[in-house]
Amino acid sequence: MNYPTQPYPSQPPKKKRVWPWFVIPAIILLCGFGGCATILANSDKAAESFQEGAEAGFRGAASEGSDIAPAGSAVRDGKFEFQVTKVEQGEAAVSWNSLVDREAQGVYVLVHVTVTNISDQAQYYFGQNQTLIDEQGREFTNDSIAESYVKDPGAGVGEINPGLKFDTVLVFDVPADAVPTAIEFHDSAFSGGVQVALQ
Structure with missing residues (x-):
């Protein structure tokens, strides 16, 4: 038995989801801000460490200077x-x-x-x-x-x-x-x- 061939109706193409144009730049901006915040936080810690090291070095230099024996010793x-x-x-x-x-x-x-x-x-x-x-x-x-x-x-x-x-x-x-x-x-x-x- 031969059946009449009828083309299946084509389904309408699916609509692609379009992201608003400002979403991607916003995400990049937020990530960048977070990265900058992390960098700034690390910079503050580094600055504090540097200052502590400098003060320790100064104290060390001062203590070394005090190692000079008095005249006549x-x-x-x-x-x-x-x-x-x-x-x-x-x-x-x-x-x-x-x-x-x-x-x-x-x-x-x-x-x-x-x-x-x-x-x-x-x-x-x-x-x-x-x-x-x-x-x-x-x-x-x-x-x-x-x-x-x-x-x-x-x-x-x-x-x-x-x-x-x-x-x-x-x-x-x-x-x-x-x-x-x-x-x-x-x-x-x-x-x-x-x-x-x-x-």
Whole structure:
């Protein structure tokens, strides 16, 4: 049996849902605002952390500055004890035997020191390991050549036996306007060092 073929009626196309044109920008804006709010909140936390860190660093620097021993104190670094006994400032030249002078580029500062070996074995002392510090925070190395002019040549380097001490002079060539405030002593080039005030 043949049935008449009739085309099925086509269904009307479904209507596509159209979003209002302002919805997508609004969503983006809200997300952006939320992101900005999160960034701002994190920024505030970062700023607080930075401020706390800066304050801690400042307190640390202040405490380090207070580690300078008072003038005249006997201080220790490694196997040596150091004590400043006298400071001479403003010397234009130095001389050991009054025949040959060594002139400063600026002026000389002479720091008289007693060095004691506090260990149980012999230890070499080197004047070159010591540093002068002025009120501007500038650091000056010992002028070993000038040092040889104020005492026997080679007296700036020596081996000290346990329990013994000797007197020496450190000579620093500094600008005429420098105001020495401290000296940093080391028992070797690799030691931590200790500072003592000169005033």
